[in-house]
Amino acid sequence: MAGKEDLKLLGLLVSPFVIRVRMALSTKGVSYEYVEQDLFNKSELLLKSNPVHKKVPVLIHNGKPLCESLVIVQYVDELFAGPSILPTDLYERATARFWAAFVDDKLCPAWFGIVMAKTEDERAEKVTETSAAIGQMEEAFAQCSKGKAFFGGDSISVGGAVRGKCGGEESGAGGGRGRAVRQ
Ligand SMILES: N[C@@H](CCC(=O)N[C@@H](CS)C(=O)NCC(=O)O)C(=O)O
DSSP states (O other), X not given: OOSOOOEEEEEOTTOHHHHHHHHHHHHHTOOOEEEEOOTTSOOHHHHHHOTTTOOSOEEEETTEEEESHHHHHHHHHHHSOSSOSSOSSHHHHHHHHHHHHHIIIIIHXXXXXXXXXXXXXXXXHHHHHHHHHHHHHHHHHHHHTTTSSBTTBSSOOHHXXXXXXXXXXXXXXXXXXXXXXXX
């Protein structure tokens, strides 16, 4: 996409949902302004930009807010040139979306459940659920990566980005070409 884009990301440094958006922006090498949010005292900007869920991440593009991390990742992928985040092959693209939904619907709730558990039994149950979900993702990774470093084969894909990881390396949001994050 040509021209100078005004991009502001409302986020929380430790949020895996925010990290996946930062990875997408970093992959595309675009500059953006990062604005850390206090979720115990939500800003007017966050409440106005995401009145439905009142959650981060929110990407504000030329004054227009986008919510939900997967929606944002796909928007960033479609908007900017550079390495593709979603596979171009339609079957592989659908498969990547399937695993992205799996992370949100199965893995994340089980994983957060470990932290939120009120009893040891509940915690043990969530640990088992999390391990099972990770096991399923590892199998999917073996198939989808075709022996290469990333979920999408040769390059990062939405399957990798949603887990907040680049290949085998845990990644923060940093490192994109031409990235100039103002914090
Ligand atoms: N489905 C959302 C989940 C986002 C989410 O849960 N964000 C958390 C931070 S990790 C949040 O903003 N929580 C504030 C709240 O629940 O009030 C997405 O993918 O963007």
